[in-house]
Each structure stands twice: as C-alpha cells, then as structure tokens.
Amino acid sequence: MRAAMGNPLQDRRTPQDFAASGQVIEISEKIGNFQKLAEIVEADLGALEPDKLPRDWRESPVAGQLGFGFIDAQRGIPALEGQVVATINAVCQRCLEPFRLPVEVELRLLFGGDQSAGDGDNGYEVWELHEDELCTADLIEEALIMAMPLSAMHEDNAQCVTKDKSEEGQGKIVRPFANLKSQMVEEN
Numbered sequence: 568m569r570a571a572m573g574n575p576l577q578d579r580r581t582p583q584d585f586a587a588s589g590q591v592i593e594i595s596e597k598i599g600n601f602q603k604l605a606e607i608v609e610a611d612l613g614a615l616e617p618d619k620l621p622r623d624w625r626e627s628p629v630a631g632q633l634g635f636g637f638i639d640a641q642r643g644i645p646a647l648e649g650q651v652v653a654t655i656n657a658v659c660q661r662c663l664e665p666f667r668l669p670v671e672v673e674l675r676l677l678f679g680g681d682q683s684a685g686d687g688d689n690g691y692e693v694w695e696l697h698e699d700e701l702c703t704a705d706l707i708e709e710a711l712i713m714a715m716p717l718s719a720m721h722e723d724n725a726q727c728v729t730k731d732k733s734e735e736g737q738g739k740i741v742r743p744f745a746n747l748k749s750q751m752v753e754e755n
C-alpha cells in the first residue's frame with residue numbers, strides 16, 4: 568500500500584513501475600529508521616561499557632540518491648543506479664573502543680529473472696527479488712548490511728588505542744556484530 572504523501576523510499580512498486588516513471592529517490596534518513604540495521608549496530612555497541620556508549624547512534628545519517636530507468640531500448644529490463652553513504656557507530660575489534668565507521672555503497676542493479684543480463688560488461692549486478700514488488704528502503708538496508716565489515720576496525724592505527732592484551736581481556740571479546748550478520752545472511 569502506498570502512502571499518499573509518503574516517502575518514496577517506503578513505496579512498494581514493481582521495478583518496472585519505478586523505471587517507467589523514472590523515479591528518483593533522495594535519501595535523507597537515520598540509522599534508527601532501518602530496523603534490522605539498527606539491531607545489528609545495537610548488538611555491536613552492546614559490547615561497550617555503558618559510559619562509552621554513543622548516545623546518539625540512532626541519529627547517524629544515511630544519505631544518498633537512487634534513480635530508476637531501463638538499461639535496454641525495449642524498456643524490458645529495469646535498473647537502479649545510485650549511491651548510499653552511512654555513518655555507523657561501531658566497536659573497533661582491535662582496541663574495543665567505539666568509533667564512527669563510514670559505509671559507502673555504489674549501486675548498479677538490474678531486476679528480472681534473466682541472470683545473463685547481469686554478466687557482460689555493463690557493470691550491473693542482478694538483484695534478486697523474492698516478490699514482485701520492491702521496497703527501496705529494504706534494498707538499501709540489505710545493501711548496507713552486506714557492505715559492513717565482519718570485523719570493524721579503526722583504519723588509522725594512530726586512533727586505535729592498543730590495550731594491554733591480558734588473558735582476561737582476550738576472553739571478553741565478543742563479536743555479536745559478525746554473528747548477527749552471518750545469521751541474517753543465512754536467513755535471506
């Protein structure tokens with residue numbers, strides 16, 4: 568069902584329909600708007616001492632733009648192109664301190680059962696749909712989850728506060744982030 572004044576991100580339409588109208592979607596969301604993604608982030612941050620928990624992690628931005636069209640002259644193969652950038656609060660698996668992890672996804676996707684269209688040199692990947700209709704919010708969420716590293720770490724060693732790796736400390740390292748992600752991938 569389509570909301571009358573809703574966000575097109577939440578629309579459920581077929582990819583053909585999005586493409587036929589040349590739909591462009593501006594994304595200006597927050598991590599907290601994506602339930603599964605927020606659950607993963609929350610589980611990851613759960614490893615932190617309460618006083619280190621970033622209070623505003625749900626407010627971190629998810630921004631970008633998507634555009635739909637057809638990649639073939641016959642207007643038979645709907646496609647989506649765009650970019651999504653998110654800032655995710657994560658726990659560094661090396662120093663166990665919170666940090667802000669930028670996650671950027673470039674999307675060049677086409678829809679439809681014809682796998683061969685996604686091979687070739689056109690640079691598009693086939694996005695499998697489990698139903699006729701597509702909700703771009705769900706697609707973005709799944710793409711961001713897939714783009715998150717299994718083991719998030721500070722890229723800059725200087726920011727990575729190396730702790731005394733005592734045996735006690737080692738035993739405490741939990742990685743719900745990686746476990747939850749692999750669980751979700753299996754479910755899908």
Ligand SMILES: [Zn+2]
Nearest residue numbers: 659662721727
């Ligand atoms: Zn670190």
